Amino acid sequence: MxxxxxxxxxxxxxxxxxxxxxxxxxxxxxxxxxxxxxxxxxxxKTKKDLLKSIIKPTLVKTIAPFEMDRFSKAVFHLEYETFEDFLNALIKNRMEFAKKNKAVVKIIIQEMPFQDDMQEELKRLFKDKMYPKVATVLQSFIDKGQIKELPIPTVLRLIISTVVGLVISSIVLENTPFWNEEQETERTIEFIKNGLK
Amino acid sequence: MxxxxxxxxxxxxxxxxxxxxxxxxxxxxxxxxxxxxxxxxxxxKTKKDLLKSIIKPTLVKTIAPFEMDRFSKAVFHLEYETFEDFLNALIKNRMEFAKKNKAVVKIIIQEMPFQDDMQEELKRLFKDKMYPKVATVLQSFIDKGQIKELPIPTVLRLIISTVVGLVISSIVLENTPFWNEEQETERTIEFIKNGLK
Amino acid sequence: MxxxxxxxxxxxxxxxxxxxxxxxxxxxxxxxxxxxxxxxxxxxKTKKDLLKSIIKPTLVKTIAPFEMDRFSKAVFHLEYETFEDFLNALIKNRMEFAKKNKAVVKIIIQEMPFQDDMQEELKRLFKDKMYPKVATVLQSFIDKGQIKELPIPTVLRLIISTVVGLVISSIVLENTPFWNEEQETERTIEFIKNGLK
Amino acid sequence: MxxxxxxxxxxxxxxxxxxxxxxxxxxxxxxxxxxxxxxxxxxxKTKKDLLKSIIKPTLVKTIAPFEMDRFSKAVFHLEYETFEDFLNALIKNRMEFAKKNKAVVKIIIQEMPFQDDMQEELKRLFKDKMYPKVATVLQSFIDKGQIKELPIPTVLRLIISTVVGLVISSIVLENTPFWNEEQETERTIEFIKNGLK
DNA sequence: TATGAATGAGACTTCATTCAT
DNA sequence: TATGAATGAAGTCTCATTCAT
Structure with missing residues (x-):
């Protein structure tokens, strides 16, 4: 480029x-x-095109890992014995990514509601690439009795809400004395783990 | 008017x-x-002024209850013996409000990041009117041993993340077969309660 | 307006x-x-729209007479015994119109080749409103033996070529010492009349 | 080149x-x-220059024949006994040329009105190279009594109008079932001949 | 000689805001 | 009080032309 x-x-x-x-x-x-x-x-070609060129790669990189082997090994490999280990890997990985791409993540969150074509693409990516894999892993933890018997979408919603909240807090509060990232991450993991036990 | x-x-x-x-x-x-x-x-006076006239009352109404007696009675009255009862009252009340003001809530979420003056006002409202009251209540539950020993801001962050996630899901998925509001609300309350226990 | x-x-x-x-x-x-x-x-609404608003009325007025009674009486009324009388009325009427609308006529001639939508409209107007009436009149003169036995489209082509040539000359040479409009008009009528006899 | x-x-x-x-x-x-x-x-050098490089040679070739010997022999040679023979040679020759250079002819017709410098050149070419020769020939036919006593410019205008009309029709209607070129050419020659008799 | 990236002037169009009615 | 015509600044985008390679 x-x-x-x-x-x-x-x-x-x-x-x-x-x-x-x-x-x-x-x-x-x-x-x-x-x-x-x-x-x-x-x-x-157009200003809108510029926006797409900004959003798309990050969107793809956000979702892509879920279908790649290396990440699968890192996050989804079933060798993770405990749900906690899985959460740890997932959250730290996504946090790091979000902070490296802070600005683009902000743009995505803010513009997505008005960009119907990109919404469509995001939905497709989520449904085809991400959801199936995540669902399998979560189901395995339910089967092992590490997560309560709940519908997968509900579990996912609760996890995502909490993680997105963590990410936003981290972005907003970054570099303020109020924010101890490592500690808050630990607490968040604990919260989710207990919440779903 | x-x-x-x-x-x-x-x-x-x-x-x-x-x-x-x-x-x-x-x-x-x-x-x-x-x-x-x-x-x-x-x-x-200006278009921006029109925006403010839309956002402000809802913002105030969002925060205001926390300082009013009737709501205090409904939500914050210390007669609530359990954290669960408190969560129940809080979430149901805020959900109802959010859905009644769906459009304005959407506007607030989307425009707030770009309106520095309103951000300032929101922060002030939050810090002066809402936080002290909520903090007191939460502290009382911690004292009673119903919530884990965690810093109040962390507790608040986790609750707000989860509730906002619930509200957004409810707005987005409203009227789809995937969404059973009552059930999801119950599950969310359970999730928070256990997460913080 | x-x-x-x-x-x-x-x-x-x-x-x-x-x-x-x-x-x-x-x-x-x-x-x-x-x-x-x-x-x-x-x-x-657009610049193109402005062009259309300029062209259309003149286009309609160019064609319209052929379907209106008063003009029919003036030009197409079968009471015209001779082809010469008809030519006289036609040419003088159109010459006058063209000169009154000189600028717009110039615009139409120059822009029409690039405005596909207007071309379509012009074709439609010509085929539906103008041609049938003119054809009838010309045929009547053929039947009376005042015009040679030729296909109507050919007759029309020859007349139009000559008249358009006259109009353009008149516009271009107007106000030069080389141009005696009345005389040239007479000669043109004579030319067409003899050419088709 | x-x-x-x-x-x-x-x-x-x-x-x-x-x-x-x-x-x-x-x-x-x-x-x-x-x-x-x-x-x-x-x-x-410039885009305009490119236009000139396109128009000029065709313009010259359009006029040039009138000063060249071979063409003179073909068209203007006084051995042509009749005006009809002359018309025949002229029209067929020019028709062929116009069709071979269809695109450039179209460009010339459309752009000439906006290119003042080229207009000047065209006028000069016409006045110096073409008009004198054509005038001589036409005068000879008038003298022989084959054409009516009319001013040469008028005769020329009528001929050119009709021929240009023929050329345009031929370009526009080419390859449609409505157009029989040979026949229409004959009819046009006949029309001019009689019109000027 | 040929390239094509880069330029910046200028095109059309939108829009918040004003103001005479 | 209410209107909506008028404004002109500012926006996106196109394009002939230049110039370093």
């Missing part, structure tokens, strides 16, 4: 995250990226 | 929720409200 | 005729019309 | 004819010609 293209993407990510997609002008992006406004449109 | 003013607010709420604040034109609002575009600016 | 709307139309007609549709900027039109650029778009 | 230059010219002719000069982008031409956009500007 071209150097200017990268600079444009970086500038766009930063400003989109700060002011939102619609409130960001291409002129502003160009200035921050140190390119001419026209240059943006050489690399991205 | 004038009839036209109400019609403008209603129209704005509906469109803001659907398309977002920036992507909604005052012309569109005027048409839906059946008033002239100029009329909007008679009641609301 | 509003005064500003008229001023915009007049300005657009003048500049379109001079520089062509694509080479005319809305900014230029606005300046000539003494309105703000945005005002143009209150009255005409 | 370089191979790339030719490919550029060919591509430009095709697209100019289809979409018009202003609506054609150099990028589009480059793609169709299979060259880089910059290459266009190596051979033609």
């Amino acid at each position: 071209n150097e200017k293209e990268i600079k444009i993407l970086e500038a766009a990510i930063e400003i989109f995250a700060e002011k939102g997609f619609v409130s960001t002008s291409t002129n502003e992006i160009a200035k921050k990226a140190n390119v001419a406004e026209g240059t943006i449109f050489r690399y991205f | 004038n009839e036209k003013e109400i019609k403008i607010l209603e129209a704005a709420i509906e469109i803001f929720a659907e398309k977002g604040f920036v992507s909604t034109s005052t012309n569109e609002i005027a048409k839906k409200a059946n008033v002239a575009e100029g009329t909007i600016f008679r009641y609301f | 509003n005064e500003k709307e008229i001023k915009i139309l007049e300005a657009a007609i003048e500049i379109f005729a001079e520089k062509g549709f694509v080479s005319t900027s809305t900014n230029e039109i606005a300046k000539k019309a003494n309105v703000a650029e945005g005002t143009i778009f209150r009255y005409f | 370089n191979e790339k230059e030719i490919k550029i010219l060919e591509a430009a002719i095709e697209i100019f004819a289809e979409k018009g000069f202003v609506s054609t982008s150099t990028n589009e031409i480059a793609k169709k010609a299979n060259v880089a956009e910059g290459t266009i500007f190596r051979y033609f």
Whole structure:
């Protein structure tokens, strides 16, 4: 990927995250990226296209691990004897990812509700790639009696709510004296584990 | 409040929720409200002002109960012997409110990150009106041994994450066969209760 | 029709005729019309729309007479004993119209080849409204032996070519010493009459 | 002439004819010609220059014959006893040329009204090279009594109108069942001949 | 010689806001 | 009080042209 293209993407990510997609002008992006406004449109057909080019890779990388072997080994390998080990691996991995991609994650959360086409894609990715694998693993823990007998979607909802809450808190409170990330992560894992026991 | 003013607010709420604040034109609002575009600016100095007029009352109503006696009686009265009873009252009350104000809640969630002045106000409201009361109640449950020894902010974060997740699921999945609200509410309460035990 | 709307139309007609549709900027039109650029778009949704609003009425007025009674009386009434009388009425009437609408006629001739939708409409108008009536009249002159036995489309092509040539010459050479309109019109009528005898 | 230059010219002719000069982008031409956009500007200083390079040779070739010996022999040689023979030679020759250069002829007709410099050149060519020769020939037919006593410009206007009408019809209706070229050419010659008798 | 990335002027269009009625 | 025509700033995007490679 071209150097200017990268600079444009970086500038766009930063400003989109700060002011939102619609409130960001291409002129502003160009200035921050140190390119001419026209240059943006050489690399991205439209402004919307630029947004997609930002969101899609991160979306894919968010979901993708669930279908890859290495991650499977890291997170979903059934050798994990306990639900707690699984939660540990899952949360730490996703937390790290979210913090590395803080700005893009913010953009995704904020713009997704207005981007119907991307919503569709996200749903598809989730249903086809992520859900089946996660469901299998969770079911195995239910079978082993480590999680209470609940519908998988309910279990998933509760886990996701809590983890997303953790991620957002971590992003918002990062670098404040109120936030001890390791400790809060431990507590969150404990909370979920007990909540589902 | 004038009839036209109400019609403008209603129209704005509906469109803001659907398309977002920036992507909604005052012309569109005027048409839906059946008033002239100029009329909007008679009641609301600017478009941003209209947004504030929508968000603020709901924000206040979201927080206000925590300082009012009747709600205090309903939710925070220390006569609640158990944490479960408290959670029950809290969640059901907030769920009902969120669903009654679905559109405005959506607007608040989506626009708040970009409205620094309102963020400030929200923080103030939270810190001054809501947090002290909630903290007291939660502390009382900790003292009684119904909740684990954890910092109040952590407890609050975990509860709020889970409840917000419930509210969003309820709004998104409302009227689909996948969603049995009463059941999911019960399960969520159970989850929090056990998670914090 | 509003005064500003008229001023915009007049300005657009003048500049379109001079520089062509694509080479005319809305900014230029606005300046000539003494309105703000945005005002143009209150009255005409797009620039293309403005073009249509210019072309269509003239197109209709060009064709319309052929279906109206008063003009029929003037041009097509079968009381015209001779083909020459008919030609006289036709040519003088159309010449006058073309000169009154010089600029718009120029625009139509120049832009029509690139406006597929209008071409379609023109074809329809011609086939449904104009051709049938003209064909009837021409046939009657053939039957009376005043015109040679030729296919109607051929007759029409020859007449139209010659008349359009006259109109263009008249527009181009107007106000030059080389042009004596009355004389040239007479000669053209004579030319057609003899050519088809 | 370089191979790339030719490919550029060919591509430009095709697209100019289809979409018009202003609506054609150099990028589009480059793609169709299979060259880089910059290459266009190596051979033609500006886009306008490219247009001129297309129009000029055809314009010259349109006029040139009138000053060349071989054509003079073919068309203007005074050995032609009759006006009809002359018309025959003229029309068939010009029809063939127009059809061979259909696209460029279309471009000339459409762009000439907006290109003042080329208009000037065309006028000059016409006045200096074409008119004198044609006038001489036409005068000879008038003298022989084969054409009515009319001013030469008028005669020329009537002939040109009719022939241009024939050429356009031929281009537009080419390959439709409505068009029998040979027949229509004969009828047109007959029309002019009788019209001027 | 040929390329094509980069430019920035300028195109069309939208929209919050004003103000005469 | 209510209107809606008018504004013009600002937005997205296109394109002929340049220039380093």
